[in-house]
Amino acid sequence: MSILxxxxxxxxxxxxxxxxxxxxxxxxxxxGAADVLSLRIGxxxxxQPDECAALEITLVGGIYETTQPTTICLAGATATDVTIExxxxxxxxxxxxxxxxxxxxxxxxxxxxxxxxxxxxxxGGIATPLVLDSxxxxxxxxxxxxxxxxxxxxELALSTPATDAHxxxxxxxxxxxxxxxxxxRTLRVLPLAHHExxxxxxxxxxxxxxxxxxxxxxxxxxxxxxxxxxxxPKLEVSExxxxxxxxxxxAGRPIILGPDGPTTGGYPMPYAVITADLPAxxxxxxxxxxxxxxxxxxxxxxxxxxxxxLLDAVASPEPS
Amino acid sequence: xxxxxxxxxxxxxxxxxxxxxxxGRAPSLAESLRTNAPPWLVDAVATARVxxxxxxxxxxxxxxxxxxxETLASEGPRxxxxxxxxxxxxACYHSSLAPDLEPLAADLGMTTGELIALxxxxxxxxxxxxxxxxxxxxxxxxxxxxxxxxxxxxxRVAAGSVxxxxxxxxxxxxxxxxxxxxxxxxxxxxFSPANTPPALLGVGDTVRFESxxxxxxxxxxxxx
Numbered sequence: 001m002s003i004l005x006x007x008x009x010x011x012x013x014x015x016x017x018x019x020x021x022x023x024x025x026x027x028x029x030x031x032g033a034a035d036v037l038s039l040r041i042g043x044x045x046x047x048q049p050d051e052c053a054a055l056e057i058t059l060v061g062g063i064y065e066t067t068q069p070t071t072i073c074l075a076g077a078t079a080t081d082v083t084i085e086x087x088x089x090x091x092x093x094x095x096x097x098x099x100x101x102x103x104x105x106x107x108x109x110x111x112x113x114x115x116x117x118x119x120x121x122x123x124g125g126i127a128t129p130l131v132l133d134s135x136x137x138x139x140x141x142x143x144x145x146x147x148x149x150x151x152x153x154x155e156l157a158l159s160t161p162a163t164d165a166h167x168x169x170x171x172x173x174x175x176x177x178x179x180x181x182x183x184x185r186t187l188r189v190l191p192l193a194h195h196e197x198x199x200x201x202x203x204x205x206x207x208x209x210x211x212x213x214x215x216x217x218x219x220x221x222x223x224x225x226x227x228x229x230x231x232x233p234k235l236e237v238s239e240x241x242x243x244x245x246x247x248x249x250x251a252g253r254p255i256i257l258g259p260d261g262p263t264t265g266g267y268p269m270p271y272a273v274i275t276a277d278l279p280a281x282x283x284x285x286x287x288x289x290x291x292x293x294x295x296x297x298x299x300x301x302x303x304x305x306x307x308x309x310l311l312d313a314v315a316s317p318e319p320s
Numbered sequence: 321x322x323x324x325x326x327x328x329x330x331x332x333x334x335x336x337x338x339x340x341x342x343x344g345r346a347p348s349l350a351e352s353l354r355t356n357a358p359p360w361l362v363d364a365v366a367t368a369r370v371x372x373x374x375x376x377x378x379x380x381x382x383x384x385x386x387x388x389x390e391t392l393a394s395e396g397p398r399x400x401x402x403x404x405x406x407x408x409x410x411a412c413y414h415s416s417l418a419p420d421l422e423p424l425a426a427d428l429g430m431t432t433g434e435l436i437a438l439x440x441x442x443x444x445x446x447x448x449x450x451x452x453x454x455x456x457x458x459x460x461x462x463x464x465x466x467x468x469x470x471x472x473x474x475x476r477v478a479a480g481s482v483x484x485x486x487x488x489x490x491x492x493x494x495x496x497x498x499x500x501x502x503x504x505x506x507x508x509x510x511f512s513p514a515n516t517p518p519a520l521l522g523v524g525d526t527v528r529f530e531s532x533x534x535x536x537x538x539x540x541x542x543x544x
Contacts, residue, residue: 024363025519192328192329275331
């Protein structure tokens, strides 16, 4: 069996796929790739199902080896100095580009520059065991294999790719469309039931001011620095919440629930970021500025369709 | 007919809030949806009064899902596939396993024995699951034990720790940071991916704690 070997895991690298649905009632978050659009594009370029497991690399790349000849594709943020080094040759690996990778070579990925996450997709996909229907790591409860951020020396099993898989190229126009979508710094939001408990001042703060991504952000939530948003008195009890929901704790610093966030929220939640804008949120780096803009369910639906069109412009989906 | 209110929860879920009289209706609605498993359903989950129905927008129109849920929510309570269970949790109330037991008893002006008697005397109800996989918020804490959580969470709480905060008690299934006051530890496994469902407790279940000796606790711990 083919193996991907971790020589240097970078800063915080985990195995992620499309996530695990249907277990919220046990308190299990959906998890999965924070920027699921990039994961899907990387897998489509390799002519394989959208939600094959890949490495989610955060802020700093790492060094990897393979035991069998394969093809990789980096999807998401651009890293500095991405090279495959052989015994005598060295070649650059551009993002969104299927690239052959052979035993004896080393894939080195430097710090990320224009975003926070890049996906290392591999032909066939990572084949660690399914836990609750997914290979995604939830580090908080050690779900998935190895159930934590990767360490030097970890070895990950790879699936054998389909022999008739023909990789795709990304047109410059499609690449530009995807990159501009992932570069968004204004996130569109929809009001939630708790919105009626918030004052007009809260809306003014949320929509007229600029926030910055806190260094304390991770897969459980994106914490925001900047203006304080006045929070209503604590509501009765906690209730279910999905990734993208904005919570306002008493201190007034918003937290946007992430893919590994708790399945219930105990703080008042005035808005949720639309699904189409979650990949852009996942790409914002600590200290990046972001703003919010109120939108409508109809507009959110149009944006979801626009993202689907972007994805379909990459290649047709492969059956899973 | 139960009174309820349906609202959007972002662009791929709807939230159904039942009024206080319709206790148990939210979990029962979520359960019946999961059992029927319509093709558009991604997940359905509930706390005591609020159900959240997550759908695939590519497979259903919002208008359609709205009317489906309105119909389901206005129907009488369904016989739930999962009957509420009663659990007795052996827990060791010993200061070597529970760092806040002695200081908390002193703060509350009681002996540790009195604190333990109060905590084990109550019957708790599972109000919701969240925070971590398998973590259940248990309502029914005796008023004398209601204390605020720590302003700053501890960086590391051991798996199996029994905590109290506000009007609730609960067990941390996994090692994690946590701000609840830790008064006991249990060897019972509250979450296991091998089980269906993976969480031991479900909304509406009843929980009691039973005080066991340090010797008994170590024996169960060793057997696991």
